[in-house]
Amino acid sequence: MSREDLAEFLFPNITKTIEDYEKLYPVRNLDENAKVTRYAPSPTGFMHIGNFLAATIDYVIAKNSGGIFYLRNEDTDTSREVDGAVEYIRHILKHYQMEPDEYEYRDIHETKGAYGPYIQSERKEIYQTFIKHLVREGKAYPCFLTQEEMDVIREGQAKDKRRIGIYGRYAKYRDLPVEEAIERIKKGEAYTIRLKSSGDFNRKFKFNDLAFGEMELPENDLDIPIMKSKDGLPTYHFAHLVDDYLMHTTHVVRGQEWVSSIPIHYELFKTFGFPMPKYIHIPLILKKDGDSVRKISKRLDPEARMSYYEEKGYPAYALIEAIMTIANSNYEAWREGHPTSSFTEFPFSPKKMSASGALFDLDKLDNLSKNYISRLTKEEVYKGALDWSQKYDPEFHEILSKYKEYSMAIYNIEREQKKPRKDYTYYSEIKEKTWYMYDEYFLGSKVDFLEYDLEEVKKILKNYQNIYNENDTQEEWFTKIKEMSEALGYAANVKAYKENPEPYKGSIVDVTNIIRIALTTLTITPDLYSIMKILGKEKVLARLNNQIAK
């Protein structure tokens, strides 16, 4: 019996050939410089910030070159699959304006692109066609090693300080006679298909990574599994080969943790004689943990998950800016010169990427976000707050819907000027900073005048009630406050008071603080005059009366 027989026995239903698929998926009709990239996540139900970095770079590279950015669902590990995961990815990509040109969304029955299926579990036949070819050529074989046997091998290798893995004499089944293999399978023994590696670990090859530059790596000599026993699906490495070949990916962007797999991929592509895509291995996003630094972890670090940024309500723009700064630190300088350009116009350079991992700087993100929100119009801020609260704070959402103009007036305080206020870092902060403007929240909260004497407080509030006129200009209003302060024994000039506090009960700061507390419960708010304008006469008087009546 021959290898041909083994191939037929293993894959009796596979009738297509590699050539058939090559015809089905011809070279893409694109410009010479157009790049084809993909975002290829596993549907595990969350998105890691590192994956987001990769996706962003993928998107920029494709769009910047007039190429294609497609989404491929890498669901070969059925045990890790989570319901709704792809739907989540779809939402994220949409939210960050990185919608793929080709995709397959089962949940909404939508698919686009001529190089599909874009879901790996639907590509089983394709993979098996390539595997069958390898078996026929004697470059892959069924392996009957059990998990227990492999554990023993690994332990032995570790003990003897040998390299770990299935290679050389540990590859027990690589030369098993075809008859015996068929017999074992007929008996129902579980098997994987392994690559029969022809590499030599002591030989090096040169590899050019677009980010790292040239590196020298040892050849792969591991008989790595290419097809799993459980469901006949390929492993990542093999799917990468087949998919990126057939889908004509030109640039693979992935995390640095993959550089150690390059020898495997190099051998795989070489075995088939396929051209390798270009690789851009991107820095890992790290996290400070005590004195040391480690890869940011979805389990330990909330900020590793994209959902963290959504929950807080960071505008998509801010996160993209922050992530682009990590990709290429000259991005900020470019942005200064191109304030209204899309990030996709940025001339991204893989070489300029840091080779060492980057700590994600939340302070920087906050700053970017704060600046961005400050440049928005009041309508845009309102929209942002409305969208965010709809999902994360329904009660606040109701209030916002009810008081649209009123809310926008709040957001407009010191906004329409050259240097606008920077109050809000993210949308969830808006409620924290404006709640007292709404009676729904204000009326139920405690008003605490701190260490101020309550009789004095009432006196000040009564006086203020008398001079308050909702039609005053800001200047008129402030002049009145000053006059009132002096009349009550408070210094109108803070500087003078600080230099010589003796003759006074306090300063105008105390007076305005008391009014501020009465109106908002807080000592820190935006400009009082603006707040009263927005609250309106009725609310202002009611809030003052409330305290006087106590």
Place this chain on the structure above:
RNA sequence: GGCCUGUUGGUGAAGGGGUUUAACACGCCACCCUCUCAAGGUGGUAUUCACGGGUUCGAAACCCGUACAGGCUACCA
């Protein structure tokens, strides 16, 4: 243990032999402005580029070694 990759401030980093007394941005600190804030303004914030050696008239930059850090070492991606 093996293989690979890194190492410039609190953070992202620029710089790839002399123009660096190490850019820029964020953060932090101080002061000014000021009704509290938020802003805004001014200034400060690495005597030095992990360490040791070498090459050179000259090194953060080039070479070698060491240390340290990180990644990978699954029928996970």
